[in-house]
Amino acid sequence: xxxxxxxxxxxxxxxxxxxxxxxxxxxxxxxxxxxxxxxxxxxxxxxxxxxxxxxxxxxxxxxxxxxxxxxxxxxxxxxxxxxxxxxxxxxxxxxxxxxxxxxxxxxxxxxxxxxxxxxxxxxxxxxxxxxxxxxxxxxxxxxxxxxxxxxxxxxxxxxxxxxxxxxxxxxxxxxxxxxxxxxxxxxxxxxxxxxxxxxxxxxxxxxxxxxxxxxxxxxxxxxxxxxxxxxxxxxxxxxxxxxxxxxxxxxxxxxxxxxxx
Amino acid sequence: xxxxxxxxxxxxxxxxxxxxxxxxxxxxxxxxxxxxxxxxxxxxxxxxxxxxxxxxxxxxxxxxxxxxxxxxxxxxxxxxxxxxxxxxxxxxxxxxxxxxxxxxxxxxxxxxxxxxxxxxxxxxxxxxxxxxxxxxxxxxxxxxxxxxxxxxxxxxxxxxxxxxxxxxxxxxxxxxxxxxxxxxxxxxxxxxxxxxxxxxxxxxxxxxxxxxxxxxxxxxxxxxxxxxxxxxxxxxxxxxxxxxxxxxxxxxxxxxxxxxx
DNA sequence: ACAAAAGTGTTCAAAGTACACCCATGC
DNA sequence: GCATGGGTGTACTTTGAACACTTTTGT
Numbered sequence: 091x092x093x094x095x096x097x098x099x100x101x102x103x104x105x106x107x108x109x110x111x112x113x114x115x116x117x118x119x120x121x122x123x124x125x126x127x128x129x130x131x132x133x134x135x136x137x138x139x140x141x142x143x144x145x146x147x148x149x150x151x152x153x154x155x156x157x158x159x160x161x162x163x164x165x166x167x168x169x170x171x172x173x174x175x176x177x178x179x180x181x182x183x184x185x186x187x188x189x190x191x192x193x194x195x196x197x198x199x200x201x202x203x204x205x206x207x208x209x210x211x212x213x214x215x216x217x218x219x220x221x222x223x224x225x226x227x228x229x230x231x232x233x234x235x236x237x238x239x240x241x242x243x244x245x246x247x248x249x250x251x252x253x254x255x256x257x258x259x260x261x262x263x264x265x266x267x268x269x270x271x272x273x274x275x276x277x278x279x280x281x282x283x284x285x286x287x288x289x290x291x292x293x294x295x296x297x298x299x300x301x302x303x304x305x306x307x308x309x310x311x312x313x314x315x316x317x318x319x320x321x322x323x324x325x326x327x328x329x330x331x332x333x334x335x336x337x338x339x340x341x342x343x344x345x346x347x348x349x350x351x
Numbered sequence: 352x353x354x355x356x357x358x359x360x361x362x363x364x365x366x367x368x369x370x371x372x373x374x375x376x377x378x379x380x381x382x383x384x385x386x387x388x389x390x391x392x393x394x395x396x397x398x399x400x401x402x403x404x405x406x407x408x409x410x411x412x413x414x415x416x417x418x419x420x421x422x423x424x425x426x427x428x429x430x431x432x433x434x435x436x437x438x439x440x441x442x443x444x445x446x447x448x449x450x451x452x453x454x455x456x457x458x459x460x461x462x463x464x465x466x467x468x469x470x471x472x473x474x475x476x477x478x479x480x481x482x483x484x485x486x487x488x489x490x491x492x493x494x495x496x497x498x499x500x501x502x503x504x505x506x507x508x509x510x511x512x513x514x515x516x517x518x519x520x521x522x523x524x525x526x527x528x529x530x531x532x533x534x535x536x537x538x539x540x541x542x543x544x545x546x547x548x549x550x551x552x553x554x555x556x557x558x559x560x561x562x563x564x565x566x567x568x569x570x571x572x573x574x575x576x577x578x579x580x581x582x583x584x585x586x587x588x589x590x591x592x593x594x595x596x597x598x599x600x601x602x603x604x605x606x607x608x609x610x611x612x
Numbered sequence: 613a614c615a616a617a618a619g620t621g622t623t624c625a626a627a628g629t630a631c632a633c634c635c636a637t638g639c
Numbered sequence: 640g641c642a643t644g645g646g647t648g649t650a651c652t653t654t655g656a657a658c659a660c661t662t663t664t665g666t
Contacts, residue, residue, distance in 0.1 A: 109440070111370055112473060151440050152473065177438050177475055179370070179412050212373060212413065212473070214438055259604065263528065282645075300629065302646075317636095323644040324636035343520065349610060350628070543618080560619075561656065578663095584617035585663035611655070 108145040111211045114155045115143040115250070117257045118164065120222030120237065121274040124283075126290045127222060127237040128254065129163065130244070134232060136191050139244045141253065142235075143213075156216045163235060164225040171219040171273040175260045179212040180249065191247055213249070217257040219273035240290070261291060266349040269310070272336045280318055280326035281305065288351055296351055308347045310335050369406040372472045375416045376404040376511070378518045379425065381483030381498065382535040387551045388483060388498040389515065390424065391505070395493055397452050400505045402514065403496075404474075417477045424496060425486040432480040432534040436521045440473040441510065452508060474510070478518045480534035501551070522552060527610040530571070530601070533592045541579055541587035542566065549612055557612055569608045571596050 118129040130139040142163050146155045157168050222237075229235035238244060240258075243251070261268065270291065271284045285301045305311055310332050317325035339346055379390040391400040403424050407416045418429050483498075490496035499505060501519075504512070522529065531552065532545045546562045566572055571593050578586035600607055 109372055109473070111372060146440065146473075152438060174438060177413060177435060179407065212370070212407075212475075214473075263525070263606075267524065280645090297629070297631090298644085299631085299646075299648090304628085317645095319637085321644080322638040322642075324646075326645055345524075348627080541618095558656070558658090559617085560621090560658085563619080565655085578618095580664085582617080583615070583663095583665035585619075587618060609654080 106148070108147060110145075112146055112152075113143050113211060113213050114146060114152055114159060115141045115213050115215045115253060116156055116159050117215070117217040117254055118142055118160060118220060119217060119240075119274075120220050120225060121287055121290070122222045122237070124286045124290070126240040126287070128240055128243065129225075129227075130236060130238055130246070131163070131229070132234045132236075133191060134234060137245075138191070138247045139236075139238075139250075140191065140247050141250045152214050156218065160218055160220070163228060164220060165228060166220045166224060171268070172216055173218075173268075174214070174216055175257055176215040176253065177212060178215075178249075215253050215257070217261065219268070219270070221274060221276060223276050258291070263349070265292070265351065266345045266347050267343070269331070269336050269340070269346060271311070272331045272333075278314065278316070278328045278330055280328060282326055284311075284329075292351065301351065304347065304351070310339075310346060367409070369408060371406075373407055373413075374404050374472060374474050375407060375413055375420060376402045376474050376476045376514060377417055377420050378476070378478040378515055379403055379421060379481060380478060380501075380535075381481050381486060382548055382551070383483045383498070385547045385551070387501040387548070389501055389504070390486075390488075391497060391499055391507075392424075392490070393495045393497075394452060395495060398506075399452070399508045400497075400499075400511075401452065401508050402511045413475050414477075417479065421479055421481070424489060425481060426489060427481050427485060432529070433477055434479075435475070435477055436518055437476040437514065438473060439510075476514050476518070478522065480529070480531070482535065482537060484537050519552070524610070526553070526612065527606045527608050528604070530592070530597050530607060532572070533594075533597045539575065539577070539589045539591055541589060543587055545572075545590075553612065562612065565608065565612070571600075571607060 120127045120129070129142060131142050132139045142159055144155060144159045146152055147158075150158070152174070153172065156172055157170075160166055160170055160172070161168075227235050227237075240254070243254070246254075265288070270287050271279065274287055275283060281302050282298075284305060285296055285298065288301070289296055306313075311329050312332055314328045314330055316328040318328055319325045338344075381388045381390070390403060392403050393400045403420055405416060405420045407413055408419075411419070413435070414433065417433055418431075421427055421431055421433070422429075488496050488498075501515070504515070507515075526549070531548050532540065535548055536544060542563050543559075545566065546557055546559065549562070550557055567574075572590050573593055575589045575591055577589045579589055580586045599605075
């Protein structure tokens with residue numbers, strides 16, 4: 091098979107702005123109505139969904155790119171929680187429909203197809219935890235952008251299903267380090283809400299009573315003198331996070347609690 | 352500041368073989384005489400040391416590159432333990448001595464300087480655990496290759512000191528998942544040897560008696576009917592790993608024991 | 613005999629698990 | 640009153656931490 095000269099003029103122009111060969115893939119996770127949600131996108135002409143993603147600008151690091159993608163899609167700024175969890179590369183022919191869709195997720199007018207014509211590109215993967223209620227979805231003209239329940243994902247392109255599974259298994263290993271409640275819930279929340287996050291992530295039921303005791307014992311959660319009326323049963327108390335403590339722990343990367351629940 | 356056309360003919364040739372802009376950095380760790388050792392390299396004309404590393408070939412994934420680098424420097428094949436732990440990018444001018452050294456670590460004849468002339472490149476970082484005794488160091492003509500005690504590292508280029516610290520802190524979070532003994536020790540080993548690995552990694556002393564009980568209780572270690580004479584004291588028993596169990600656990604990424612020691 | 617380090621056993625405290633019982637709310 | 644689900648307490652089990660005592664070996 092004959093090989094074209096890999097770098098064309100148009101590519102030279104593209105790489106003035108972006109680092110070629112490298113994409114950033116974001117698993118944007120939120121929490122609503124007892125379920126973990128993942129934000130996916132889809133080009134209107136296609137019927138398969140993709141993780142949000144894009145390229146790295148020449149003047150930013152990969153983390154910056156991930157934050158930029160997050161902000162452009164959801165309006166959430168840099169205070170969201172972000173974590174690298176995987177990288178890999180794969181063959182990629184621009185002629186291949188699957189890969190083309192993947193590349194066109196973002197910056198579609200700016201990136202010429204031959205940006206990846208060399209047959210390989212590297213994917214840098216992140217998961218990001220955001221407050222669902224704060225998100226204002228902002229789709230481009232050519233795309234759809236939608237939250238999906240993690241237990242009812244649509245058909246996904248290529249490796250993206252695998253990436254989601256991998257992220258979840260990485261997250262499970264780190265339960266003690268990640269302040270899920272702080273990242274996923276609004277300021278005021280109830281204990282059952284917090285618990286259902288952990289249940290969704292761990293994929294199993296947790297004892298209501300023991301969970302409550304443990305959460306209160308680590309000292310990052312304050313009870314408020316309020317309750318939330320929500321149904322034919324006792325109204326649960328509202329709690330809030332001691333933000334300063336969480337921030338300090340985040341900076342030092344300290345373990346908040348044991349990994350057992 | 353005027354900008355040269357980023358892609359020259361020589362670069363076009365180079366990228367027929369390698370993926371540009373991306374380097375793989377390996378923290379190769381071994382264990383000897385009670386200390387964690389890290390394999391570093393240095394070009395003869397320089398006096399600062401670097402992590403081992405290289406570029407990604409067009410026909411391989413990043414993990415393949417890491418294994419290839421490992422094998423070319425130490426002779427250790429794919430059965431070594433490898434784990435991605437970080438990626439980032441940084442500004443990089445080939446004219447800058449520091450970066451030039453970094454790039455010249457490997458493939459020096461093949462990679463033209465302008466491989467990275469665009470001012471940015473991404474580093475993909477791994478740590479690798481190997482059996483020190485099995486390593487046969489193979490340096491190129493132009494370089495030196497040497498084990499350093501992790502507590503007595505020489506002056507390192509750029510970000511490499513930071514990467515080592517980051518790797519250690521990632522490893523600490525995963526004590527329960529990584530079978531250090533299996534990866535770092537020869538087939539037959541004593542309990543004090545195993546313990547001193549954990550002490551070196553965790554950076555604190557562990558209770559001899561409790562450690563032994565815990566290690567035996569997880570069922571991955573078998574006592575042998577042998578001892579090793581080594582000094583003016585009772586000879587410690589030799590143990591060996593139940594390899595099948597370790598392999599099965601590795602594939603399933605199962606937690607071997609709690610993270611507490 | 614003594615020092616040095618391995619091996620065994622015991623005890624206490626902390627953390628995790630299970631479950632009984634009471635409370636508040638809407639129908 | 641009753642179903643639903645929150646809140647508190649207690650008893651049991653497992654795990655971890657501290658440490659006393661014994662054993663083996665070289666000098």
